[in-house]
Amino acid sequence: MTAVGQMFALGLEVLRQLLRRPFQYRELLGQFWFVASVSILPSMLVSIPFGAVIGLELGSLTAQIGAESFDGAASVLAIIQQASPIVTTLIIAGAGGSAICADLGSRTIREEIDAMEVLGVSPVHRLVVPRVLAATSVAVLLNGMVSVVGVAGGYFFNVIMQGGTPGAYVASFAALAQLPDLWVSELKAMIFGFLAGVVASYRGLHPRGGPKGVGDAVNQSVVITFLLLFLVNAVITAVYLRIVPPKGM
């Protein structure tokens, strides 16, 4: 329970220190590049089958009720609103977050973090803020790419494999999906990316005793992020559906 509170406190502290000068551009750039480079390829590869599975499932369902022309509408909605932010953050937490956690964890047990604090430099400002910011911005940018690749994957499997009509697939894009779906997708990616960064940093700064503790911390940080992700996703989706009513046909 204290851990939850401390994690929350770290999140607030990160937001507060975000505004403090001097801003650590170099560290941010390095971290951004690192998180992006480890997550771009895996998230693309994961988003193709994701789009495909949604496309295939929908395809067989819509074929039974004779609504093949709405294949595109449903799969675009599912991918942009749900699948894409989740896939993005799963990869960012798994690839980037674990590395952030391991890096901070080993620094903690080598007393580097203590030394930094004693030298009068806040580790949150110096190390955590750039990492959280990198995870957040990579999540937002990557989310766009994953959406495109996911929709393309869905298109490929629906049109090529199941013999759907290309024109109907594309034309129905806007039947269900609307612009706010895109915004909420990016908002989700932003929040998830932030959470992934904060959780990874928190676990990294508090490993339990020795090198083994760092391994455990990395493991836990990924698991905690995943669990948080689904919880927060459910909440955001519920709120979003209340505020923005689904498009009628």
Place this chain on the structure above:
Amino acid sequence: MGVQIEVHGLAKSFGRQNIWQDVSLTVPAGELSVLLGPSGTGKSVFLKCLVGLLRPERGRIMVNGVDLCRCTESERYELRKLFGVLFQDGALFGSMTVYDNIAFPLREHTRKTEAEIRRLVNDKMELVGLVGAERKLPGELSGGMRKRAGLARALVLDPEIILCDEPDSGLDPVRTAYLSQLLVDLNAQVDVTILIVTHNISVARTVPDNLGMLYRRRLVGFGPREILLTSEEPVVAQFLGGHRHGPIGMSEETDAAEGTWPSTVPEIVPQLTPSPGLPARQAIQRRQERVRVMLPTLSPAAREHVLANWGVPR
């Protein structure tokens, strides 16, 4: 001159486990002090409390008129600029070269140009004997070099207080002697307050003006070196003698509190003096004045030693 640290009734626990309690001592300004203690008595914890990395449950730590246990975060960061801390393993930043490590505090806290930084860093590297290792990463250094680099980094902002966490661990006796001499020389040159936490007997016997010892969750004593060095208390005598005959056992659990042991007080070794060519330590004068006032309260053995050494009129 350095700054004094006053500690009153400090207590620290981790969960239910009490590390030590009721620790009160004053580290006199500009003097060399050593805090001894068997392994696992919370010496490093004490040091971390002094710089505000850990929060003790009770007690006060006064530095420059500010209580470190109860000050705001910004006050604490401000106070920390007074401290230079040498961590056990040097605690260098693994991703930076030795040069960048030592330059780090300067780049963070001062607006010096790179040329000035280079000059200051080179000075300190020369002081600790690390010339030629600038471009190396901490992972490529030996334990002793890492420690000296850590010391150089701790010194680069000209701190008022230097705290050393086991400067001898992982060093051979000769290197330890050099490091001890370096600390004494530093004190002679800039009159800085130095507190060393260690379990190395030769450091404890040759370096400090003041000596204290932690044992069984308490401070056994802290004061002018003569007090502990002539002490007949079994714990102190055993520890300074470095043998098995006494209350200190293999582990903390087997450490005894009471009992009788033949007391063998090791003789006092003369204190280290600054290297030739350096000014005399001003701390000596100040300490003599302080101890002169305390003289009547000292044990006979300690008093005798003080008088014999200083030629104070009886």
